[in-house]
Amino acid sequence: MATVIDGKALAKKINEQTTQRVEKLQADYGITPGLVVLIVGTDQASERYVRNKHRTAQRLGINSIVRQLPVDISEAELLKIIQQYNNDPTIDGILVQDPLPDQINEKDVTRTILPEKDVDGFHPVNVGKLFIDDSTKYPVSCTPKGIMTMFDEYGISLKGKKAVMIGRSAIVGKPMAALMINAGATVSILNRYTPDIKDYTKDADIIVSATGQLHLLGPDAIKSGAVIIDVGQNMNEQGHLVGDVDYDDVFDKVGFITPVPGGVGPMTIATLMQQSVDLAEWGMQRGK
Numbered sequence: 079m080a081t082v083i084d085g086k087a088l089a090k091k092i093n094e095q096t097t098q099r100v101e102k103l104q105a106d107y108g109i110t111p112g113l114v115v116l117i118v119g120t121d122q123a124s125e126r127y128v129r130n131k132h133r134t135a136q137r138l139g140i141n142s143i144v145r146q147l148p149v150d151i152s153e154a155e156l157l158k159i160i161q162q163y164n165n166d167p168t169i170d171g172i173l174v175q176d177p178l179p180d181q182i183n184e185k186d187v188t189r190t191i192l193p194e195k196d197v198d199g200f201h202p203v204n205v206g207k208l209f210i211d212d213s214t215k216y217p218v219s220c221t222p223k224g225i226m227t228m229f230d231e232y233g234i235s236l237k238g239k240k241a242v243m244i245g246r247s248a249i250v251g252k253p254m255a256a257l258m259i260n261a262g263a264t265v266s267i268l269n270r271y272t273p274d275i276k277d278y279t280k281d282a283d284i285i286v287s288a289t290g291q292l293h294l295l296g297p298d299a300i301k302s303g304a305v306i307i308d309v310g311q312n313m314n315e316q317g318h319l320v321g322d323v324d325y326d327d328v329f330d331k332v333g334f335i336t337p338v339p340g341g342v343g344p345m346t347i348a349t350l351m352q353q354s355v356d357l358a359e360w361g362m363q364r365g366k
């Protein structure tokens with residue numbers, strides 16, 4: 079029997095812990111964690127995600143600021159706004175929502191956000207720490223970090239496991255692969271040029287898929303009892319939100335699986351909230 083990894087329920091539990099940490103910061107030190115989300119343009123999916131983040135932050139007692147910027151804003155102008163929040167002591171976390179319009183180089187944005195306020199964990203300093211498995215505290219991309227929390231909660235160990243990461247983006251694929259490497263898995267990282275992904279997936283104990291490709295994986299592509307983590311957010315032929323994996327078709331064959339919606343998505347948001355509070359606590363410990 080397959081076990082459904084209930085991201086929504088786990089996110090609720092994490093959010094309750096985060097609420098208590100926010101209350102304690104307020105009671106003990108009079109500090110409210112501050113998160114600013116910058117959204118450039120009016121992409122519908124982005125607006126929906128940002129609205130979800132904002133609502134959750136407010137519910138948890140985090141001071142959430144959303145700034146929607148014009149789609150034709152110059153890179154220089156955007157970097158100036160980021161600098162203002164870098165210098166604002168009431169702001170602990172800065173997130174610039176992906177995707178960005180063509181005139182803006184994402185890597186310039188990533189480098190401009192102070193590593194100490196990099197709630198997405200995208201800054202080269204933080205990515206470097208992740209790759210060396212540094213022992214100090216630093217932010218990590220929220221989606222992969224949330225997936226590690228799921229593994230932990232469901233008693234899924236990575237040590238000695240064959241893991242396959244489908245996708246190599248800076249937000250999901252690469253940091254997820256690094257976390258699994260650090261946890262002792264043997265990891266293959268696939269991309270669009272991988273001739274036949276089935277060569278890898280059919281022997282995998284753990285598959286994390288983050289491609290945005292509908293019907294990428296069916297029962298023929300997976301091993302019996304495998305753990306399937308579906309990061310994809312796709313619209314199917316009926317206009318419903320689904321993942322990369324054909325959930326119903328693989329269900330009887332898998333050991334564990336995350337649903338879409340209700341799996342990785344809610345955990346991304348819960349982890350973002352958790353990490354906003356982490357940044358506020360770490361800042362205080364540094365004597366900000």
Ligand SMILES: NC(=O)C1=CN([C@@H]2O[C@H](COP(=O)(O)OP(=O)(O)OC[C@H]3O[C@@H](n4cnc5c(N)ncnc54)[C@H](OP(=O)(O)O)[C@@H]3O)[C@@H](O)[C@H]2O)C=CC1
Nearest residue numbers: 221245246247250269270288289290309310311342343346
């Ligand atoms: N649930 C959540 O919290 C989140 C969900 N998402 C969702 O996850 C998906 C991926 O997001 P993101 O990483 O930002 O996307 P990107 O488009 O940046 O990356 C997609 C990756 O998938 C690879 N890929 C595409 N097609 C195939 C294929 N047929 N076989 C193997 N690899 C393939 C691409 O390869 P190549 O590099 O060669 O082009 C690329 O590395 C999207 O659906 C997005 O909406 C994203 C972030 C958070």
Ligand SMILES: Nc1nc(=O)c2c([nH]1)NC[C@@H]1CN(c3ccc(C(=O)N[C@@H](CCC(=O)O)C(=O)O)cc3)C=[N+]21
Nearest residue numbers: 127173174175176177198338339340341343344346347
């Ligand atoms: N700088 C940056 N950081 C991000 O973390 C970031 C980003 N840019 N750009 C876009 C992606 C995507 N992402 C999601 C977050 C939550 C859900 C989520 O909550 N999904 C719900 C469904 C939500 C719905 O109703 O559509 C679910 O799967 O259950 C999905 C996707 C964060 N991203």
Ligand SMILES: [Mg+2]
Nearest residue numbers: 198219220221
């Ligand atoms: Mg993130």
